[in-house]
Amino acid sequence: FIMASFLAVPYAEIALAAAIPAVLYYMGIFLQVDAHAAKTKLMGLKREELPEIKTTLKEGWPFIFAIAFLIYLLAIMKNEAQAPFTASAAMVLIAAIRKKDRLKKESLKKIFLDAGKTIAEIFGIIAGVGLVVGGLSISGVSLSFSSELVRVAGGNSLLILIAGAFTSFILGMGMTVSAVYVFLAIVMAPALVQQGFNPIAAHLFVIYWATVSYVTPPVALASYAASGIAKADPVKTSFVAMRLGVVAFIVPFMYVYNPALVGQGPIGEIISTFISASIGVFFLAAGFEGWLLGIGRIPKISSIILIPAGLLLMTPGTMTDLMGIALGAIVILYHIYRKRKIKIKIDIPESING
Numbered sequence: 001f002i003m004a005s006f007l008a009v010p011y012a013e014i015a016l017a018a019a020i021p022a023v024l025y026y027m028g029i030f031l032q033v034d035a036h037a038a039k040t041k042l043m044g045l046k047r048e049e050l051p052e053i054k055t056t057l058k059e060g061w062p063f064i065f066a067i068a069f070l071i072y073l074l075a076i077m078k079n080e081a082q083a084p085f086t087a088s089a090a091m092v093l094i095a096a097i098r099k100k101d102r103l104k105k106e107s108l109k110k111i112f113l114d115a116g117k118t119i120a121e122i123f124g125i126i127a128g129v130g131l132v133v134g135g136l137s138i139s140g141v142s143l144s145f146s147s148e149l150v151r152v153a154g155g156n157s158l159l160i161l162i163a164g165a166f167t168s169f170i171l172g173m174g175m176t177v178s179a180v181y182v183f184l185a186i187v188m189a190p191a192l193v194q195q196g197f198n199p200i201a202a203h204l205f206v207i208y209w210a211t212v213s214y215v216t217p218p219v220a221l222a223s224y225a226a227s228g229i230a231k232a233d234p235v236k237t238s239f240v241a242m243r244l245g246v247v248a249f250i251v252p253f254m255y256v257y258n259p260a261l262v263g264q265g266p267i268g269e270i271i272s273t274f275i276s277a278s279i280g281v282f283f284l285a286a287g288f289e290g291w292l293l294g295i296g297r298i299p300k301i302s303s304i305i306l307i308p309a310g311l312l313l314m315t316p317g318t319m320t321d322l323m324g325i326a327l328g329a330i331v332i333l334y335h336i337y338r339k340r341k342i343k344i345k346i347d348i349p350e351s352i353n354g
Helices: 002-007 011-040 053-076 083-097 105-139 141-152 157-174 177-187 189-194 199-214 221-230 234-244 246-257 267-289 300-314 318-353
Strands: none
Touching: 002 011, 002 177, 002 199, 011 053, 011 199, 011 234, 011 246, 011 267, 053 083, 157 177, 157 189, 157 199, 157 246, 177 189, 177 199, 189 199, 199 221, 199 246, 221 234, 234 246, 246 267, 246 300, 267 300, 267 318, 300 318
């Protein structure tokens, strides 16, 4: 919502722009977790232990309704300002109707107290950021900062992106994402736009890098929370989280150079870019986990080849795509050949004994 206000574009356009990077991120996590589970032989719940779909939908339909209603308000009604409040009010109304979910006096008291504390914390942080941003804007420092950053980097777009990523990461350690974004949208994003980057891609870049501190040491709040639930070592968990979330570190650099990854451009280009990036994520997941779907465990040399193959496929350009596919194909074809060769060696003695 804040980004839509800064860029003066509809919220739906921002949401659609963020959709492809989000899909790639979750795809990367899913593929890596799946590969790790296959490699370490982690088993899921038995079929009889899984909850029935009918029962789950019967009990959880209010949540599906709330999300669908929120999407309707945002995409169809285009009521960005009131949509969250209307959807929340609908949830409260449903809870009042359903006896099972009906809010009691104690629950309401706790909700209002928690909401008040959260709002007070956010207001305090935003107020502080507002003073800084206001001072920078009135003094003209924000504009000169962007110009100076471009000058110091010598017009090198990659250096500016690295500086922007580092700044976003550092600020994200001690501030909420919304507060960091407000600050960086004034100070950092204009420098990226000056370099000719797509405005939506530039703003998404800074907000993405502001969130990676949640899974990156030394702060890694989300990782430490997960380690408490899993009863695991916090530091080790944070480094595992970094490996699993590697796509989050790479994708922002890719979509600023290729806005098609944030839905900016012809539909054909968007689809082809998404397909090549998806294959790249698949290769990256296989490389980082040392497990290739349909093949099984792979040696380190194959992982070392698959990682740059994935990076090449996520980098914009026909030549890089062809190079990435070629590297990945070499690894896959080699392991298919090796697997068949081993199978033939096993089958020959059996046929002789028969």
